[in-house]
Amino acid sequence: MSKSLLAIVAVAGALTAPAMAHGRQLTLTTQLADYGGDGAYLAVYLTDAKGAYVRTLWVAGGKAKYYKHLAHWNRLSAGDAKRLDGVTGASVGAGRSLEVTADLADALIDAGYEIRIDAAAEDMRDSPSEIRVPLSARNAGKPQSGKQYIRSLTYRLQ
């Protein structure tokens, strides 16, 4: 039985604020594989066309001492003092799913931006950039699979 965790992500930051009027809502569903370990730490974040960090959409897992295992996110977001503001929740058990919603400016769609997820679980291998999916209208609704922890990632744009 899979239980969804609903996450409402507040709009924050100068990047999205001016575009509010034309915002789209992103709903991201991440279904984890049965990797046979403890709850996974996941960092869901956005990078731009150059691979630069834009913002964090969600961090599953509450203990800061394990964030270094989400290596790419941890490195890229190091300069973002507000990276955890209002976007953290519990770690996600094997076989369960996580639903994340976020308001995005129209300008981010089909502009080379990427959704990335770093994943890690205790006593198992870290998987930085477990999955990278271009943020485009065409990709919406198509399930993608990750390397080790994520069975499928699907997003919708509304």
Next chain:
Amino acid sequence: MGWKAIHRWLGLIVGGLALVLGLTGAVLSVDPVQQAWQAPAASADVSVAALAERVQRAMPGVEEIRRLPSGAIVAHGLVGEQPTASYVGPDTGRALGDHRPSRLPRWVKNLHRSLLLGDAGRWIAAGIALAMAVISFSGLVLLLRRMGGWRRLAGRVRGSPAQRLHVGVGRAVLAVLCLSSLTALFMSATTLELVRLDADSEPDVASVAHGPAELPVARLPALQGLAVQDLRELRFPSAADPEDVWQVTTDRGHGWIDRYSGETLAWRDATVAQRMYDFAVALHTGESAWPWAVVLGLAGASLVPLWLSGVLVWWRGYRQAVRITGNRPLAQADVLIFVASEGGSTWGFAQALHDALARCGHRVHTSGLEHFRTTAATRQVFVLAATHGEGQAPTHAAAALERIACNAGPRVPVAVLGFGDRQYPAFCAFAHALEQTLRAGGWPALLPLECIHRQSSQQFALWGEAVAQALGEPLVLNHVPHVPASATLTLVSRRDYPGPADRPTAILRFRWPRVSWRDRLRGRGLARFEAGDLLGIVPPGADVPRYYSLASGAEDGFAEICVRRWPGGLCSTHLHGLQPGDTIQAFIRPNPGFALRGAQRPVVLIGAGTGVAPLAGMIRRNDRRIPMHLYYGARNPELDFYFEPEVLRWLHEQRLASVRTAFSRVPGGGYVQDVLRRDAAQLRELLRSGAFVRVCGSRPMARSVAETLNEILASMQLSVQQLKAKGRYAEDVF
């Protein structure tokens, strides 16, 4: 609140939960052992650069190389689409087999650290660890008090089986448990984020392409200079991200390396907290040294016997504790009774004395010795004092001597009654010290000091007669000891000896009913016993049990005692009237320290009269043919040579190495002491080689045997007192 109360209550309340952590810890300790057994040995004389290059060649999808605490190297990566983890040989870089982090189910570890309750459980587990640390420390304080200091810490433990188990196991694992709890506390503090391990953020670094291609791993200078045994983890840069960097973690810190230039872009030293954490994890889990993991596992499992025996010790004390009824206020009382008791049993005697005095019309106040004082109304004072450990005061009365010495109250007559066990070298030492302090302080003696051996109700009643005489009142002490649940025994056979004059003796053999383990758990039926333990029998028409030394063990399948009939003796007369098929009610009272449990050394057995019975039982079960030498004292071979046919058979079967007899009522005969003196040279030799001594007989006989042995041993600078202190010499006297 004293250390004892802290130890007891924390143990009772938290002990059950600690048991869960201890057992799961013991299960988890299997992991390092299994890992060490499974992991291929790694010769580590290679640089990380060379290792990474070899692994990359053999396994192109490699993403991470880890060196496990056991020393084995594991490479993680993708083979096709499939994530894999394999042991690799550092010389070849080739996969040696799949690596599985643990074969244990995850819930064991989660039960161990959070009781499967998430963060709330982690707080509880941390609380248990804190309690364990306090229990260990208070246990050390109590252990030192009981054993009489650091030097005697390894000495022989005395007491009931539960106490011996608790103290014996406790002192073996105390240090490990303390270390486990303290490291657990530090680990909890990091997980609960009370202690931070890392700096806040990671450096913002990226590889900058300035050449045509990235540098091969073998040519990265930072990795060339790093030996594999210093490596913890090497993370390869992502093929899909041109700006990704090499990341290397060692015991000393963490580094970020440019994939094009090979330059170290940033280096963070491991924080002090991180190093402490690493050390704590190594100590707590034993992951880097499997023999230590075995020690940890045993310590975890030891919580089972520790907790069970602890609860048993507490329960016995609780059941025995007596609350004085009919206590009068101190200011009105003309007779005061002060009690010093470690286990609580002395309070039962105090109650008996209290009641007897109250029946004679006295207003009696009974209280703990720590409250010692007299008032204008006080006419007499009684002090009932047990001795704890190696001659110390019971814990609650630790400061009593100073208190008495400083007391300025009216000097009224005082009688001291000591309680103790003759097997302890310092028999009733605290009572003696009290007596001395009182006399030195100018308190007149109501009665000379008397010492009760092993809570003997008979001896207590005799002392009561002396009290009655001293007070000139018809005082009768009637102490009813707590009689354990008894079982029905059926007489199967008896052998009669005429004995001297009107005191015939009989060896009575009872069938020992087999007890199912369920009844045994519920405390029904007879406990297991060995020769030398005591059979308690309450004769019809009495409520004080009489004790007889057992001449057999439970293994023999029967309970045998040797009973001499005393004129007017209620119990012995009753027993002598039994015919095969008749039954009695009886229970076992352990005689710790006297029964020979697993002795490896030669044994010298010295007995006289019916005192030979327990010694005979020891010889009967000498299946390992330990050299046993019997010194047997009797009056006349025609009248009281008990067990004669058996003794001869045991000699033949080599269960008995030698026997020397002394008959006092035949021409040219003598006492057992005379034979000892004649055998002085052999006895010296035996005792030099570590022999044990067991003496059983009347009190005068035991005293003269001890004096004789002291003469014999004087030339070796050895004494009975020293042998007793080492637990090699024990007496059973009646």
